[in-house]
Amino acid sequence: MPQNKNKRNQKQNFSFLEFFAGSGLVAHALQEHFYTKWANDICPKKASVYVSNHGFGQLHISDICSVQGNILPFTHLSWASFPCQDLSLAGLTGGIHAQRSGLVWEWLRIFDEMIEKPPILVAENVAGLVSTKNGIYYRVLHDALRERGFKVGAVILDAALWVPQSRPRVFVIAVRENLVIPSHLISDGPTWLQPSTVIRAAKDLENWVWWNMPKPAARRQDLIDILEWDAPCHDEETTHRTLNLIPEKHMERLMQDDVVVAAGYKRTRNGRQVLELRFDGIAGCLRTPEGGSSRQFLVLKKEGVLKTRLLTIRETARLMGAPDTYELPGTYNDGYRAMGDAVAVPVAHFLSKQLLAPLATVYTEYLKTANTGDRYVG
Structure with a gap:
């Protein structure tokens, strides 16, 4: 107990x-x-x-x-x-x-x-x-x-x-x-x-x-400072599919040398799903994970290669200002919702x-x- x-x-x-x-x-x-x-x-x-x-x-x-x-x-x-x-x-x-x-x-x-x-x-x-x-x-x-x-x-x-x-x-x-x-x-x-x-x-x-x-x-702090860099990224197929959702202008900005990480949500624009990124060093507002569009994605440059993944639970806690000692029992969705x-x-x-x-x-x-x-x- x-x-x-x-x-x-x-x-x-x-x-x-x-x-x-x-x-x-x-x-x-x-x-x-x-x-x-x-x-x-x-x-x-x-x-x-x-x-x-x-x-x-x-x-x-x-x-x-x-x-x-x-x-x-x-x-x-x-x-x-x-x-x-x-x-x-x-x-x-x-x-x-x-x-x-x-x-x-x-x-x-x-x-x-x-x-x-x-x-x-x-x-x-x-x-x-x-x-x-x-x-x-x-x-x-x-x-x-x-x-x-x-x-x-x-x-x-x-x-x-x-x-x-x-x-x-x-x-x-x-x-x-x-x-x-x-x-x-x-x-x-x-x-x-x-x-x-x-x-x-x-x-x-x-x-x-x-x-x-x-x-x-x-x-x-900026977004780059709270990341768990050793966290696993998506497999090659999922990464390719996710990158294809990024609008052309956002991809051009992503490829510039000063960008190491960008966060974004999937949204529907003109009947098409896109992954809209932000480049101001901060993440978008965390939501409860009720659907796929409620989970925030990261696009990272690792050794010059673009990788994608979801935020980790510890990263969500850091974005809320909780210390790393703050315990988060339960599943991924439980922690994300918390x-x-x-x-x-x-x-x-x-x-x-x-x-x-x-x-x-x-x-x-x-x-x-x-x-x-x-x-x-x-």
């Missing part, structure tokens, strides 16, 4: 609940400041990754619809990386009330049921949450949080700022409206964190917050260090001076 690896250390001043916990990358990312009191996910295969790295004590494998908020402990933070299928531009965009993405309302239902409610909430999803239909889905969520006594803002963080993967994600951060936010954490208007899609979605919203954080230093349906570690860590931990500090100071002396009781 695996040990409970999630023992609190002396540096962890704050606690959090995690919904849709998946493979545990958020718990790993936040562990410098927050320890997990309780976590939930429905997928046993992702849970095996979580347990392998964090232990079994705090993870509850069940449908979120069965979770009762009145039995959950108080924490400083509640985090929900709720399903993106109905908000993704690659999906059917059924919206925030559809079957999968609509599970965010179960998260809020649990919050409503809690006796002592967390003062900080984070909801993470794809950029479609703010970009689709001029942000209508975000505005619905914003109003729901505002009605619960929160002031709220959204930011977009791209994992490409830290790791060689293009992975923009929306983080909705809500804090109790009666807390005084330190001036360095907010701005009078948009910053690098709020592109035009967020600005449009935020127009005329009540209790909107322009969150502010320092821009991180330039990324140090990483492709997760939050990049350095992104969540940045948010925790620059915003969430400071906000939790403000809350603890508030408790010391509040007349009631009580936590947030609903």
Whole structure:
């Protein structure tokens, strides 16, 4: 039986609940400041990754619809990386009330049921949450949080700022409206964190917050730096078939001397399947491996010869910022899904260090001076 690896250390001043916990990358990312009191996910295969790295004590494998908020402990933070299928531009965009993405309302239902409610909430999803239909889905969520006594803002963080993967994600951060936010954490208007899609979605919203954080230093890694060069490539026939899918202009660029590796996805263009590559030193956004077009290909030059293969599981983990010590039990598809349906570690860590931990500090100071002396009781 695996040990409970999630023992609190002396540096962890704050606690959090995690919904849709998946493979545990958020718990790993936040562990410098927050320890997990309780976590939930429905997928046993992702849970095996979580347990392998964090232990079994705090993870509850069940449908979120069965979770009762009145039995959950108080924490400083509640985090929900709720399903993106109905908000993704690659999906059917059924919206925030559809079957999968609509599970965010179960998260809020649990919050409503809690006796002592967390003062900080984070909801993470794809950029479609703010970009689709001029942000209508975000505005619905914003109003729901505002009605619960929160002031709220959204930011977009791209994992490409830290790791060689293009992975923009929306983080909705809500804090109790009666807390005084330190001036360095907010701005009078948009910053690098709020592109035009967020600005449009935020127009005329009540209790909107322009969150502010320092821009991180330039990324140090490119795709070439995270590769497992000894990983086996496709056989000659598969390689030939894969190379034939590359558009002519992409092949011309691939043959230039400065290109050693390029990543790409299969797509259908004008009724024909092609393998579109990118040459900016980063991989495309990882997806869950539901079909052949969801797996990312690599084209490499090895001793002047073009080779092709899929990303390895360890490479997907590195693209998510997970250390090589992070365990990935199960099949290839299990590992790919665990990483492709997760939050990049350095992104969540940045948010925790620059915003969430400071906000939790403000809350603890508030408790010391509040007349009631009580936590947030609903």
